[in-house]
Amino acid sequence: MDGRLFRDVLGHYPTGVVLVTAIAADGEPVGMIVGSFTxxxxxxxxxxxxxxxxxxTFGLLRGAERFCINVLSAEQEDLCRRFAGRGDDKWAGVGWTPSPGGAPVLDGAVAWIECSTEAITEAGDHYLVLGRVHDLGVLNPMAPLLFFQGGYGRFTMSSVVAASSPDLVASIRLAEKARDDIEMLASRTGAAVDVVAAVGSDLVFVGAATGADVAPSVPTLGTRIPLMAPLGEQYVAWAGEPAAERWIRRAGVADPEVAQGLRSRLMLARERGWSLSRLDPEDELDFYQTLRDYTESELVPAQERALRDRIVQYSRSYEPVQIDPSAEYCAHSLVVPVLGKDNKPLLNIRLVNLPRPATGEQVLAWVLELRRCAASVASRLSEDARSQRLGHGTSTPGWG
Ligand SMILES: Cc1cc2nc3c(=O)[nH]c(=O)nc-3n(C[C@H](O)[C@H](O)[C@H](O)COP(=O)(O)O)c2cc1C
Structure with missing residues (x-):
């Protein structure tokens, strides 16, 4: 076996990095960096x-009654390099506390697992050390340090990566072309208007306009929210079945009946061509804080799941209602899609900060205004695409 090839191929499998610690026979702490933990x-x-x-180092570790696996965080790369190196004073300035059995638990580690040695088996030029777990805990639920192709890195949620992709730039350019139309809509309705685009697995606020005497909408430009039920219904309703199934799955919906309800909701959204949300004013602060937490922090999957569960709780605010012109409604937002070629969804336009309550007649009038605006944006984009095909005018990224 060519050793270089073996190492190179197996280096394509990413691992976490742990520091195995113990108190050696001389009473001093000892630690070894290991990627082969499982x-x-x-x-x-x-x-x-x-x-x-x-x-x-393993020679010092193997005699200890208890050892501790410390899962290193992405912030501990320097510490990892120090312990993997040849230096003498590896523990200088390193903070730690003893585990219940006395092995060092590093300050700043993601998690710790205290073990005794169950068995040591020879495995070629390595030993396989089996540890029996006695105690364990999560210290800092943050991004772990990763090792891949001989280099260090960190875990990033795919949604974060998606939000910085070239799709985002293309969507901002589309929103820019909608500016005159949304400013007109804001001044005609006196409400706040947002332009929202799907970028990767998220929705991103890419355009905004505000009518007279109305506060701008709370998710500000650049805000990213997860594209999952119940959010982004008017995008998903037009984006095809695989996108609809992803939308349902991402919300963690396991009950087939609930999933079927969401599919029916998408069908109705498509038939109507508009969607309404009725978020309670007293829930608004918490809802936006949840969305902000999602946007502004570097999430690890456990945090993403917790925020997702909180967002899903608001699903009832998005349940469709029949609008009776003479009844009163507390509409929080109204959304229509801007559709391109083959009814492909390009952007959503959203009216928000609407006066509450409003009559059904008023709600339907807003829907009409929104649809006019979306139709005007769609024809502007299609005109641009045509003139680009003819070789003049500016480019329209993302079209077709
Ligand atoms: C990311 C990373 C992962 C490692 N994983 C292992 C491992 O699984 N097993 C191992 O014996 N050494 C591993 N090492 C090497 C040891 O940490 C350490 O450098 C080596 O054991 C030092 O030799 P010494 O114990 O003789 O002082 C790894 C090093 C790095 C940087």
Missing amino acids: SVSLDPPLVAYLPTTSSY
Whole structure:
């Protein structure tokens, strides 16, 4: 076996990085950086790692009664390099506290797992050390340090990556072409208007206009929110079945009846061509704070799931209602899509900060205004695309 090829190919499999710690026979802390850590068994609780047989540090570790696996965070790359190196004073300035069994738990680690040695098996030029878990905990639920192709990196949610993709630039350019139309809509309705685009697996606010005496809408320009039920209904309703299924799955909907309800909701949204939300004013602060937390922090999956569950709680505010012109409604926002070639959804236009309550007749009048605006934006974009095909005019990224 060509050792370089072996290392190169296996280096394409990413790993986390842990520091295995213990108190050595001389009473001093000792630590070894390991990428070969894995969980093994739940019952009994076992984990494992593979130190090389020539490791000096493992020689110190193996005699200890208890050892501790410390899952390193992305902020601990320097510490990792120090412990993996040859220096003498690796523990200088490193904060730690003893685990219940006395092994060092590093300050700033993501998680710790305290073990005793269950078995040590020879495995070629490495040992396979099986550890029995005695105690464990999450210290800092943050992004872990990763090792891949010989380099360090960090975990990023795919939605964060998507939001910085070239699609975002294309959507901003589309929104810019809608500016005159949305400013007109804001002045005619006296409400706040947003332009929202789907970018990767998120919705991003890419345009805004405000009518007289109305506060701008709370999700400000650049805000990113997850494209999942119930958010972004008027985009997903036009984006095809795979997108609809992703939208339902991402919201964590497991109950087939609830999923079917969401599919019916999308069908109605498409038939109508508009959607209405009725968020309670007293829920607004919490809802926007949840969306802001989603946007502004660097999420790890556990946090994303918690925020997702809170967003899904607001699903009832998005349930469709039949509009009776003479009844009163507390409409929070109204949304219509801007459709391109083959009814492909390009942007959503959203009216928000509407006076509450409003008569059904007023709601239907707003819908009409919105649809006029969306039709005008669609024809402007299609005109641009045509003149671009003919070789003049400015380009319209994202079209067709
Ligand atoms: C990211 C990373 C992962 C590593 N994983 C392992 C491992 O799984 N097993 C191992 O024996 N050494 C591993 N090492 C090497 C050891 O951390 C350490 O550098 C080596 O054991 C030092 O030799 P010594 O123990 O003789 O002082 C890894 C090093 C790095 C940087």
